[in-house]
Amino acid sequence: MYRRLLLALQSATLRLDTWVNRVLPQDFNPLYYTGGLANLFLTILVVSGILIFLYYEPSLEGAYASVEFLTHHVPYGVVFRGIHRYAADAYLVAILLHLFRNWFTDRYREARDSQWLSGMFLLVVSGFAGFTGYLLVWDERSQLLTSLTTQALRSVPLIGGWLERVFLGGPGVSDTTLPRFLFLHIGPAMTLYVLLWWHYVRLRHPKIWPPAVWVLFSLGLLFILASALPAASGPPAQPGASPEGFQVDWFFLWPYVLARWTAPGWALALVVALVVYGMVIPYTLRETPEQRGLRALGQAVVVEENCTGCELCYYDCPYNAIYMVPSPYPGKSRAAANRKLLAVVVDSRCVECGICIGACPFEALELPRMLDKDVQQRIRRGAGAAAPVAS
Amino acid sequence: MTEDRSSWYVALAGFLAVLALACVALMVYGEWFDRRLVASGAMGVLLVLYAAIVVLFRKARLTAEE
Amino acid sequence: MAAAPERMETQPRVVGFLCDWAVRSEGLLNPDDTVVGMPHVTVIRVPCSGFVKPGWLELALRSGAAGAFVCGCPMGDCLNREGNWIMEDRIDQLRKRLSRQKVDPERIAFFAYGLHEREQFLQAVADFVDRLRGSGGKQ
Numbered sequence: 001m002y003r004r005l006l007l008a009l010q011s012a013t014l015r016l017d018t019w020v021n022r023v024l025p026q027d028f029n030p031l032y033y034t035g036g037l038a039n040l041f042l043t044i045l046v047v048s049g050i051l052i053f054l055y056y057e058p059s060l061e062g063a064y065a066s067v068e069f070l071t072h073h074v075p076y077g078v079v080f081r082g083i084h085r086y087a088a089d090a091y092l093v094a095i096l097l098h099l100f101r102n103w104f105t106d107r108y109r110e111a112r113d114s115q116w117l118s119g120m121f122l123l124v125v126s127g128f129a130g131f132t133g134y135l136l137v138w139d140e141r142s143q144l145l146t147s148l149t150t151q152a153l154r155s156v157p158l159i160g161g162w163l164e165r166v167f168l169g170g171p172g173v174s175d176t177t178l179p180r181f182l183f184l185h186i187g188p189a190m191t192l193y194v195l196l197w198w199h200y201v202r203l204r205h206p207k208i209w210p211p212a213v214w215v216l217f218s219l220g221l222l223f224i225l226a227s228a229l230p231a232a233s234g235p236p237a238q239p240g241a242s243p244e245g246f247q248v249d250w251f252f253l254w255p256y257v258l259a260r261w262t263a264p265g266w267a268l269a270l271v272v273a274l275v276v277y278g279m280v281i282p283y284t285l286r287e288t289p290e291q292r293g294l295r296a297l298g299q300a301v302v303v304e305e306n307c308t309g310c311e312l313c314y315y316d317c318p319y320n321a322i323y324m325v326p327s328p329y330p331g332k333s334r335a336a337a338n339r340k341l342l343a344v345v346v347d348s349r350c351v352e353c354g355i356c357i358g359a360c361p362f363e364a365l366e367l368p369r370m371l372d373k374d375v376q377q378r379i380r381r382g383a384g385a386a387a388p389v390a391s
Numbered sequence: 392m393t394e395d396r397s398s399w400y401v402a403l404a405g406f407l408a409v410l411a412l413a414c415v416a417l418m419v420y421g422e423w424f425d426r427r428l429v430a431s432g433a434m435g436v437l438l439v440l441y442a443a444i445v446v447l448f449r450k451a452r453l454t455a456e457e
Numbered sequence: 458m459a460a461a462p463e464r465m466e467t468q469p470r471v472v473g474f475l476c477d478w479a480v481r482s483e484g485l486l487n488p489d490d491t492v493v494g495m496p497h498v499t500v501i502r503v504p505c506s507g508f509v510k511p512g513w514l515e516l517a518l519r520s521g522a523a524g525a526f527v528c529g530c531p532m533g534d535c536l537n538r539e540g541n542w543i544m545e546d547r548i549d550q551l552r553k554r555l556s557r558q559k560v561d562p563e564r565i566a567f568f569a570y571g572l573h574e575r576e577q578f579l580q581a582v583a584d585f586v587d588r589l590r591g592s593g594g595k596q
Contacts, residue, residue: 014572017534025449027456032533079431107536205539217442223435227428295477297504316507318538353537354508358547361512367504375501378490379513382472382499383520 009104033210034098041091048084058178063138064236082226092251111351113282118198120278129188130252135181139234155265298368299350305332306364309341313356321349400451404444411440468497469523469589476506479530480578507540511551523589526566
């Protein structure tokens with residue numbers, strides 16, 4: 001049932017691709033650049049965030065006023081604030097598209113679990129940074145979010161009190177709280193780049209930037225949104241006040257909508273459960289390749305006597321699964337007699353796609369269950385030649 | 392038929408370019424008279440128009456894939 | 458779509474490679490690799506279009522095929538991220554090499570069709586065969 005659902009979703013995703021390709025030129029299809037779009041929005045966030053940071057004052061008395069100053073008195077300050085606000089939403093949308101697309105098209109299995117795991121971490125850290133951004137304004141919404149979060153953290157068994165103190169930067173809301181929030185906003189944003197390194201490390205030529213058309217369009221859209229619906233603060237936070245409701249940003253604050261109906265602790269537990277489930281997805285579906293309707297051709301094997309150390313397979317492998325190592329001894333074929341390097345396949349990264357075989361002009365790589373000589377036999381049969389033709 | 396289409400795309404791109412010029416005028420107006428939201432909104436429309444022009448040029452085969 | 462049966466024996470032979478992830482191949486091929494309804498076209502399924510060695514396409518031409526093609530997923534949609542881009546590059550290089558050797562480079566083709574585009578794929582193969590016949594097939 002679950003598997004059928006995923007197959008249907010895969011089919012729908014690919015159908016959507018071809019449909020978009022009919023409208024747009026193929027290399028402009030935004031669905032092929034969901035990761036690049038997320039990276040674009042992250043860059044916009046960092047640049048606009050630095051500009052806002054120059055004006056921000058992390059203190060209980062000054063925070064709200066400094067944001068108001070930025071909004072109303074700095075030229076185009078409100079635009080930058082709006083861009084930061086809407087780019088965050090667009091960033092999360094791009095991440096979720098990226099997640100679902102790669103989930104539905106099976107691009108998370110086996111050798112690609114490292115990208116999936118780092119992606120889940122990126123999602124969590126991004127969500128957290130987005131949430132702490134709402135605290136920095138220090139209006140009524142920030143105050144309510146702070147108290148809800150504090151309640152949720154306090155209800156964590158054993159380490160609840162400690163978590164609360166870490167979150168608030170002290171035993172309660174005090175002058176050290178907003179510098180702590182500021183760190184909790186910018187620190188995770190920097191962590192994202194460490195995680196992105198992990199996200200890319202097993203990929204050769206990762207597509208990290210969308211085509212120019214989408215850079216123009218996304219920036220333009222953000223400018224339009226920031227001008228048409230300027231970002232604004234709520235009423236300032238009052239010590240001792242207990243505000244009731246707030247304007248919800250559904251992308252980042254949905255757990256708090258849940259917290260309205262249940263105890264905040266349960267909302268936190270649900271978020272944790274979702275993330276943990278997300279992380280085990282690559283390990284839950286233990287189907288054999290036959291059950292998935294695939295032929296298991298076996299991982300690529302280097303025919304070491306033919307390898308010339310030319311590095312062509314190394315450059316073409318999309319997963320960085322081939323390493324070039326110093327050759328311990330010369331190869332047997334004439335071309336390989338003077339080699340300095342030898343290709344080695346890293347089993348845990350190989351997905352059995354065979355791209356390295358197509359790259360190799362020296363017959364030095366084979367997929368164990370689809371050998372070069374068998375393919376040649378089938379080609380000759382198809383081409384109508386009974387016997388091999390001398391070249 | 393494709394020839395017909397591509398000239399139509401170019402005409403549309405030309406029209407969008409005129410609109411983009413109007414956006415530049417709006418940006419100058421907004422900056423001059425201190426209506427900065429108008430200026431930044433015009434900037435956003437301008438960027439979106441440029442994106443559309445890039446797509447139209449490609450569909451008219453004036454630019455090629457990479 | 459396929460040519461009329463009485464013209465079948467005059468059809469040029471074609472060898473192709475089809476990515477497992479591109480056009481859905483259930484019921485597409487006979488057990489001897491030929492396409493159902495097109496006995497002159499042999500299609501070998503491969504795990505990714507990037508698996509195909511350019512030498513195999515040359516071998517097909519040398520062994521008597523009038524043409525050879527590779528079909529991958531739509532560009533950008535490759536399960537292995539860039540198998541079809543790599544294959545397209547290799548085919549471009551192979552074409553240049555062939556034209557230096559005075560072999561018509563149009564005998565090699567690259568297609569990109571997705572899971573749901575079987576009709577378009579078959580049409581493209583039929584058009585390719587027609588082109589080959591028009592240019593005199595094998596020399």
